[in-house]
Amino acid sequence: xxxxxxxxxTVVKPTQTLTLTCVVxxxxxxxxxxxxxxxxxxxxxALQWLxxxxxxxxxxxxxxxxxxxxxxRDTSRSHVVLTMTNMDQVDTGTYHCAHRRGNxxxxxxxxxxxxxxxxx
Amino acid sequence: xxHLTQSPSxxxxxxxxxxxxxxxxxxxxxxYLAWYQLRPGEAPKFLIYGASILQRGVPSxxxxxxxxxxxxxxxxxxxxxDFATYYCQQYENQFWTFGQGTKVDIK
Numbered sequence: 059x060x061x062x063x064x065x066x067x068t069v070v071k072p073t074q075t076l077t078l079t080c081v082v083x084x085x086x087x088x089x090x091x092x093x094x095x096x097x098x099x100x101x102x103x104a105l106q107w108l109x110x111x112x113x114x115x116x117x118x119x120x121x122x123x124x125x126x127x128x129x130x131r132d133t134s135r136s137h138v139v140l141t142m143t144n145m146d147q148v149d150t151g152t153y154h155c156a157h158r159r160g161n162x163x164x165x166x167x168x169x170x171x172x173x174x175x176x177x178x
Numbered sequence: 179x180x181h182l183t184q185s186p187s188x189x190x191x192x193x194x195x196x197x198x199x200x201x202x203x204x205x206x207x208x209x210y211l212a213w214y215q216l217r218p219g220e221a222p223k224f225l226i227y228g229a230s231i232l233q234r235g236v237p238s239x240x241x242x243x244x245x246x247x248x249x250x251x252x253x254x255x256x257x258x259x260d261f262a263t264y265y266c267q268q269y270e271n272q273f274w275t276f277g278q279g280t281k282v283d284i285k
Contacts (some may be wrong), residue, residue, distance in 0.1 A: 121273055163269035
């Protein structure tokens with residue numbers, strides 16, 4: 059059974075860097091076709107895809123945020139880590155990690171999400 | 179960036195109703211469209227991909243249609259668990275985008 063779990067809720071100050079960890083189980087991060095991504099949901103906003111890392115370590119970023127984002131993985135610990143620099147209040151929201159469905163660029167399994175608050 | 183416009187933003191319905199949600203893309207995305215269900219405090223649920231292919235385990239009362247720029251999600255015989263917010267997502271290119279969502283609430 060595929061599961062994903064994000065790190066606990068976080069409060070960061072404006073301009074600080076956010077680091078989130080996703081612990082996955084039920085699959086290997088290096089299996090052919092596998093991808094793990096991050097999607098956020100800010101109050102009053104649509105879902106927004108942020109980044110994705112593939113089984114071969116290829117990375118994709120949302121072009122509107124790419125300069126602030128970095129995604130990496132620790133295959134031995136089945137972790138995927140997202141960092142976002144220069145945080146602002148508009149980045150407040152719920153951040154989900156999600157499993158890419160095989161060769162379809164959609165997400166079939168999601169974590170419940172973790173709340174991120176940006177406040178001074 | 180491909181924009182997805184969902185309508186209506188809110189839909190009030192009763193148990194047993196059949197409802198249709200729409201999603202319009204700003205350019206042709208063939209059938210590279212997925213639908214998700216979000217309930218507060220829960221992990222989003224993957225419903226449909228390829229515009230009309232039901233994910234395993236999703237009840238057959240959910241049905242997706244469309245191609246190109248116009249898509250719809252129909253839910254037949256609304257059940258209590260169906261009151262939620264629904265999002266469409268396009269994956270025609272590597273810059274994946276979501277619609278603004280349609281909230282289905284109880285009339």
